[in-house]
Amino acid sequence: MGFIDSFVDKFQTTFIVNDRWLLFLDGFKVTIIMAVFATLLGVIIGTIVAIAKVYSFQTGKLKILDKILSVYLTVFRGTPIVVQLMIWYFIILTSVDNGVLVAIIAFGINSGAYVAEIVRAGILAIDKGQTEAGRSLGLSSGQTMKSIILPQAFKNILPALGNELIALLKETSVVGYVAVVDLTKVGDLVRSRTMDAVFPLLAVALVYLLLVIGLTAIQKRIERRLRQGDRR
């Protein structure tokens, strides 16, 4: 049997036999769902935490909340995501039998801690004069934050945020630890069933790579749009 024949044969056992490509498709969907919703959750949590911490820093109020948030950042950035995931699944959310949901919560809350620091850095980098200009026009601190500070901060932190989202997408590949069958897990299952590691694993790797390339392209487009005001 020649190389080409063996190649075709292995391709067939990996994807075609028993309609295994459907397994890959299902795993792909699970990965996408986890990544999208965990990202949303992470960005929302991160933004709120960052605003609260900056507000506390600038006004000296909400000191206790600030301390609690610091503990949140320390704990969730200081322990491995796989361990956090298993703690959510096997200890805290034992009554939730939807593994994907547990994963979204675990990854979202974990990512929130990283996003919070990114957003906080972005807010602090905006010149104080911007806040003063907004407030001097009669805008409240909330309106100033929303219309003036955050749009500028997000523009500046977009590359860092993109990094975090790419990392999050790839981190979801550990979700097999809590019996969720995502793209990676499918690759592993097919590998053990077909006794061929090359095709399933390289296929899985290629899909992640394409996803990340796609995400990067989207990020570039958004950045170009947001940078309109920078052109001279």
Added chain:
Amino acid sequence: MIDVKNLEKKFGDHVVLKDINEHIEKGEKVVIIGPSGSGKSTFLRCLNLLETPTAGEIWIDNEQINAPKVNVNKLRQKMGMVFQHFNLFPHLTVKRNITLAPVKLGLMSQEQADKRALELLERIGLPDKADEYPNMLSGGQKQRIAIVRALAMNPEVMLFDEPTSALDPEMVGEVLEVMKELARDGMTMVVVTHEMGFAREVGTRVLFMDEGNILEQNSPEEFFDNPKNPRLKDFLSKVL
């Protein structure tokens, strides 16, 4: 319309303003001069509470503004402010810079605000810049637009914090021209500046501040031609 009583401002142990008492009438154009670090900008910034006084009272239109539970945002709508570094919003077009506050605060619809923005831009000769971003503009253009942005709120008082200090020399004139026009229209103005020519020509009263005190104040003629305080004499001899 503005009454300042025993105003004091400390940053930590450092006293920046000492027991300032001042009264500003509607329609006055008060120019504040003095060396750097004299407290003149801090005084101006206390008037719209960008700095919180550590003691004393500030009254505007018979309302004490540094009392607890005063709606600071409402108060600031009546007081426009122009900054040394313009502080235009770089992510918004010129038109959006001008219309943001009136629209967000529900004072005008976007259409009304757009119309008003274009009128104001006409007035300063920059209607063609409406859809450009601030980074495309010269310093003088930015500052004129910053003035117009404050005017879009229809304020009763305009505060200027060294409005020409960050400008290239050839752009100072165009900004002062807009301010002069505003003065002619009867706007109440408080201006911190190093432009002595402007103080003399436009000011109805000139204050000299040093080390947190108002050491002398007078009509521009008396102030510049016949200064009494030795520190003021010294200062004028250096800058004139």
